[in-house]
Amino acid sequence: MQNEEDEEAELEVLAEFSHPVPWQKIEAQGLDLDYALLFSKEEADALFKQLEEEVMYSTGEEAKVQVFGKLHNIPRRQATYGDAGLRYTYSGRTHLACTWTPTLEYIRDAVTNATGHTFNFVLINRYRDGEDHIGEHRDDEKELDPVCPIASVSLGAARDFVLRHRDARGKRGARRLEPVKLQLAHGSLLLMNPPTNTFWYHSLPVRKKVRLPRINLTFRRILLISRGEEPANVWSL
């Protein structure tokens, strides 16, 4: 009886992961996205609840940023998890990854099953409500594997996500390229494939009417730098 139950549970997992997710392809000049609903509402609800209990976010100085000479609280909460000992530098700060929690490993493996890509790191951003946001930026850190997509899992409140081509920014944008806007649903997965992050900035704008939190997990592959290696960009030193 025990065996039958185990087999049944395994088959359920296999069935879920072996069915190809119905992907939606979003393309523009230099932009390549894939969007899909990875988790059912019920499963996404459970994952959200578990993450709310498990994930520990940065506090104190780690949760502040200096811009234009003024210190601000970062308008969201951040956490970094990944393989033991991994470090990731962004926004001028180096973060040591916490080791994977069971829920994060489960989601990571679900993403791997759906995409065929493996990941050794996840940056978690929690937007408490529609006032929390992130400004336009690219994820173009040098330590990111350039051939691996960034896999963005959304849980909780649906939020708008906006991408703008780098040449369409500024008062006299060099090109007329319309922003690409999409809504990231509860349980969804968005793949940002190369070379998207070279040419397109993305942001999560304020949405005053949103009153519930959203957790975003961006799975990444970080290159392992062997000891004694020279920095890649000697010129900037």
Place this chain on the structure above:
DNA sequence: ACAAGTACACAAAA
């Protein structure tokens, strides 16, 4: 016509 929400250029210093 009003109010609320949204879009976005721009402000300095590292």
Place this chain on the structure above:
DNA sequence: ATTTTGTGTACTTG
């Protein structure tokens, strides 16, 4: 050169 967020102003929507 690029990057961070908050703000003023202009615009849109109901």
